[in-house]
Amino acid sequence: MTRPRRDPRAERAAARTAGAERPRYDLGAKASASRRPRRDPRTEAASQRVPGAARLRLDRSQFGVVPVLAAHAPERPAEKAPPKPVIVENPDFLVLVAPDMAGGRLGEHDRQLFGAARELAGKTGATFALVGAASPDLGPAGADRIAIAARDPDAYDPDGRAAEIVAAMRALDPRHVLFAESADGGDLARRVAVLTGEPLFADAEQVSASALGRPARCRKVEQRSAPTRLVTVAADCVASYAGAPREARLETVELSTDRTGAAGAIVSARLIPADPATVPLALADFVVSAGNGVTDLDLFARVVAALGATPGASRVLCDAGLMPRDRQVGASGTVLGATCYFALGIAGAPQHLQGVADCEHIVAVNTDLHAAMIARAGLGIIQDAQLVMPAILKELERERGDRP
Amino acid sequence: MKLVVLLSVGRHPVSGKPALPRTEAQAIRIAAELGASIGLHVGPDAFPAEAALGHGLDRAVHLACAGGPDPIGPLVARIATEAPDVVLAGRRGQGGEETGLAPYAVAARLGVPIVPDAVAIRPAGDGLVEVDQALPKGALRRLVVRTPLVVTVHPNAPAPLPYAFGKARRGSIERVDAAAADLAAVAPAPEERPYRKRPKMMRAAGGSAADRLKAVTGEATAGGAKILDGPTPEDAAKEVLAFLRRVGVLAPAGAGATGPTA
Numbered sequence A: 001m002t003r004p005r006r007d008p009r010a011e012r013a014a015a016r017t018a019g020a021e022r023p024r025y026d027l028g029a030k031a032s033a034s035r036r037p038r039r040d041p042r043t044e045a046a047s048q049r050v051p052g053a054a055r056l057r058l059d060r061s062q063f064g065v066v067p068v069l070a071a072h073a074p075e076r077p078a079e080k081a082p083p084k085p086v087i088v089e090n091p092d093f094l095v096l097v098a099p100d101m102a103g104g105r106l107g108e109h110d111r112q113l114f115g116a117a118r119e120l121a122g123k124t125g126a127t128f129a130l131v132g133a134a135s136p137d138l139g140p141a142g143a144d145r146i147a148i149a150a151r152d153p154d155a156y157d158p159d160g161r162a163a164e165i166v167a168a169m170r171a172l173d174p175r176h177v178l179f180a181e182s183a184d185g186g187d188l189a190r191r192v193a194v195l196t197g198e199p200l201f202a203d204a205e206q207v208s209a210s211a212l213g214r215p216a217r218c219r220k221v222e223q224r225s226a227p228t229r230l231v232t233v234a235a236d237c238v239a240s241y242a243g244a245p246r247e248a249r250l251e252t253v254e255l256s257t258d259r260t261g262a263a264g265a266i267v268s269a270r271l272i273p274a275d276p277a278t279v280p281l282a283l284a285d286f287v288v289s290a291g292n293g294v295t296d297l298d299l300f301a302r303v304v305a306a307l308g309a310t311p312g313a314s315r316v317l318c319d320a321g322l323m324p325r326d327r328q329v330g331a332s333g334t335v336l337g338a339t340c341y342f343a344l345g346i347a348g349a350p351q352h353l354q355g356v357a358d359c360e361h362i363v364a365v366n367t368d369l370h371a372a373m374i375a376r377a378g379l380g381i382i383q384d385a386q387l388v389m390p391a392i393l394k395e396l397e398r399e400r401g402d403r404p
Numbered sequence B: 001m002k003l004v005v006l007l008s009v010g011r012h013p014v015s016g017k018p019a020l021p022r023t024e025a026q027a028i029r030i031a032a033e034l035g036a037s038i039g040l041h042v043g044p045d046a047f048p049a050e051a052a053l054g055h056g057l058d059r060a061v062h063l064a065c066a067g068g069p070d071p072i073g074p075l076v077a078r079i080a081t082e083a084p085d086v087v088l089a090g091r092r093g094q095g096g097e098e099t100g101l102a103p104y105a106v107a108a109r110l111g112v113p114i115v116p117d118a119v120a121i122r123p124a125g126d127g128l129v130e131v132d133q134a135l136p137k138g139a140l141r142r143l144v145v146r147t148p149l150v151v152t153v154h155p156n157a158p159a160p161l162p163y164a165f166g167k168a169r170r171g172s173i174e175r176v177d178a179a180a181a182d183l184a185a186v187a188p189a190p191e192e193r194p195y196r197k198r199p200k201m202m203r204a205a206g207g208s209a210a211d212r213l214k215a216v217t218g219e220a221t222a223g224g225a226k227i228l229d230g231p232t233p234e235d236a237a238k239e240v241l242a243f244l245r246r247v248g249v250l251a252p253a254g255a256g257a258t259g260p261t262a
């Protein structure tokens, strides 16, 4: 293998810049003329710099990204200003969204639904949410327009709700109608599909403006199609909307429904909540948990029963055999989906905190002000758990006694 | 009470072999405990009808037809002549399109209400049934509904009865050719390709390992905390109860029982 012999003299002559009296050479230009581009470690490092950090931090996974040199200045004050809502004045088309909004609150799945709707609406379309009650979360979640349904949101009347959505579809002529593939949302979508006679793209896992994807045949194949009119979106597959908040302008829609047929077949509907004492931890809504700081477990059991909560424990108690293993909260126990978590004498090890990551509200009682559990809590109480537990029982007792 | 269970050809989720979908076997158990029930299947082979006999039915009807047509027409025609009080079906198919639309289409064509996700059915006298509907987080909704109606069965319903070979031999299958007038072609399936697993969606991950740990333990979302350093236990208890009431997990004071001991 022979390489052509370099001729330094000729190379130097080629790099000579014309016009100058003294000989000047532009050796940098020559280097870039070779086949491989020259690396510039300085700009690479600049592009890997994590913006906003006080100390210099480089994110090495960002390789070959265009340098963002402007990001060097601390940007915190600029981010603090409340972002202006995005307004779509004359949308080309509408994407109707029917979120579940269980209990009048926007759940995680509902937010993902709005994320999918924004994806389909793009820049020129608008998302239109048909909700039971207005909520300040709708704008940030990605709703351009909202309309309030006339129906009582707590009554169980799926046929009425489906008829209302069909009426809204008639009034607004949306390009897409999105439902959550949940117990109620999936039911509603199928009712609407049967009422309108249109095909339903159920359980979509990939949503983009050009195509939808869903699993079929026991997850052996995935079906793809251009976005259809009726779509249900699977949970935890589509990212929720993360852009600037939307306008959430309130509009009125004619929702007159001509109820015929099977309406009124449901004589009564009664909600039976799960028994908190026996419900599996993963399904519980309110968990009271004991850690190594709790010594009187009989007292703990009485507090849990009096609060109507589901008992939980940290790994230390489960390892010691003081609590059953199925009560362990955390990475190697159960990951909770509870609304509220009440931790008594728990330090808050990362393995434990992973189990409560989804809990919205956390109360912690600990003798240590610097425990991680206190840092994570919405209400932290620095006090002995053995003293707080009887005080809670006494307080509940007193409230019951106060009542005539 | 008279019941009809809709049967379909499913695929076993692991082996891919033909199998009766689990929710339909659960529906058979519910139906067999309630009264005279028959199974109903539309399709080229009698396999689901045989499986249904083994899981607890005494009689099944196989509406035979060639190919894979839309089963709704023959099903509705046969259900109309049987005139059952309750029609039971699985929640979703298994191994096919899995859209779960068929029970809704049947209910709409029959003009009867549909109740999804049942875990138990009890007669409630005089043309009424009580249906327990499974809800997320272990809750139930107890509905009293007028018959006739269509009910789909939730996977949380009682486990199916085991397949018994003798029972399958003793039961009878009535084989009828489906009327050609009832058959309609199915809509063509969308483009299919082998399933590809995609990475699980993560909570917003930050740049550094510390940020990612914060995201996974939920510390990133914590904020606006109220810390009471060394309150008297009585004050602490009041604060805790007030907080629990504010977030809505504890019934307000004086609103009645809050727990089993109250």
Ligand SMILES: Cc1cc2nc3c(=O)[nH]c(=O)nc-3n(C[C@H](O)[C@H](O)[C@H](O)COP(=O)(O)OP(=O)(O)OC[C@H]3O[C@@H](n4cnc5c(N)ncnc54)[C@H](O)[C@@H]3O)c2cc1C
Binding pocket: A290, A291, A292, A293, A294, A313, A314, A315, A316, A317, A328, A329, A330, A331, A332, A333, A334, A344, A345, A346, A347, A348, A349, A350, A351, A352, A355, A365, A366, A367, A368, A371, A383, A384, A385, A386
């Ligand atoms: C691979 C692995 C997996 C793990 N998985 C899990 C898991 O899934 N779940 C889990 O919980 N742990 C798990 N752990 C264990 C975890 O790391 C911690 O050891 C454990 O969570 C600590 O439990 P604790 O907070 O109850 O006990 P400690 O760490 O002993 O903390 C006790 C806390 O109570 C406070 N305290 C003491 N006395 C009182 C009092 N009288 N009143 C009030 N507060 C008091 C103390 O200040 C302290 O903060 C795992 C560990 C490993 C290595």
